[in-house]
Amino acid sequence: MTTTHLFEAEEKACWALMDELHDPEIPVLSLLDLGIVRAIEVISPPNQEGKIKVTITATYTGCPAMDWIANAIRIELQTKGYRTVEIETSIRPAWTTEWMSEKGKEKLKAYGIAPPEKRFQIPGDGIGCPQCGSNDTKLVSEFGSTACKALVQCNQCGEPFDYFKCH
């Protein structure tokens, strides 16, 4: 399946819009930071029929935010004049935290969530504390407040914090 991008300027504008939409559970991350928007194809621009197709991918299986995100994309594009918004969910290749932007990882850290780190493919002791920066930390649980996070506590500053799991 090849896609012909006839309306590059419009598509570029839509990609920029995706950076304005945020994850409902981790509001510092935009949809682009998360890397869940895989493709945008404007089939007909708003001044004509206004038809667009957006391909997104699920982060974690069963994550309840996905339905919310698909709706948010639909509403946003409709207000920009796309009367027909088709949202397709692709599952292969499976989403990975490697698609998360560097900017997104920095924002996560500033927000108090330790970003995914390759050497902690499996969560363990030593994940960097986003509060004081110490690596003297212990894993409390591989499961945290949402499907994407594990729970860690810092031995230095005592702060419990979330770790965004590698996927």
Added chain:
Amino acid sequence: MRNSIIDYTLYLADSALILGQRNGDWCGHGPILEQDIAITNITLDLIGQARSFYQYAASLIGGDSTEDSLAYLRGEREFKNCLLAERPNGDWGQTILRQFLFSNFQRELYTVLTQHTDQTLAAIAEKSLKEVNYHCRWSSEWVVRLGDGTDESHLKMKTALENLWPYTGELFKGADYEIAVGMDPSSLHTPWFNQVEKVLQEATLPISSTEHIFMHTGGKQGVHSEQLGFLLTELQYMQRAYPGSNW
């Protein structure tokens, strides 16, 4: 072939949904907060897996079929989940052991399924596998902690093993539709058994007592224990009492 793919997809979906529904009962009742969160995270993931499979099955069935109609509007005889998934929660130990036996099975199954010629099933398996590894690690740690724990926790785990083991044979006995789609599960038994045995040994739980034991079957063909009816009554209550309700 098409019907077999549908049946097989429903078998995978139903097993994940029913175990998810069982685990969901622990929400707010786990022994400590972190473990309450862990079991409900696993529940969420199982229901997510089920959704992916139901969506695919609904697309193959066509007509008015949706993921919701498949989950909420089928009767017990139509559910194809393995019997292990519908076993009652019992105590925390039994819930853990059920998860352990099931997750290790899922890991072997999904690993093979990622190579299947059906691209959608292969993709769902690949996606699901990432989190199934978490389920395996978590439940294995708990099996060891409780099995090799106090006298009381050991006894409870031993009882749980005796209760649940007779429902593991079915996992590896291929139903017609499994054979038809080229997913005979009998080859999964050795890797599954080796892994399970290793952890049970560490947990000081005697696996020898499980030899030559009678194995229950039927779930994959829709012949269930009475417990499934009660479970579905609760699961499907809203759609049965208020058909088509939405929010």
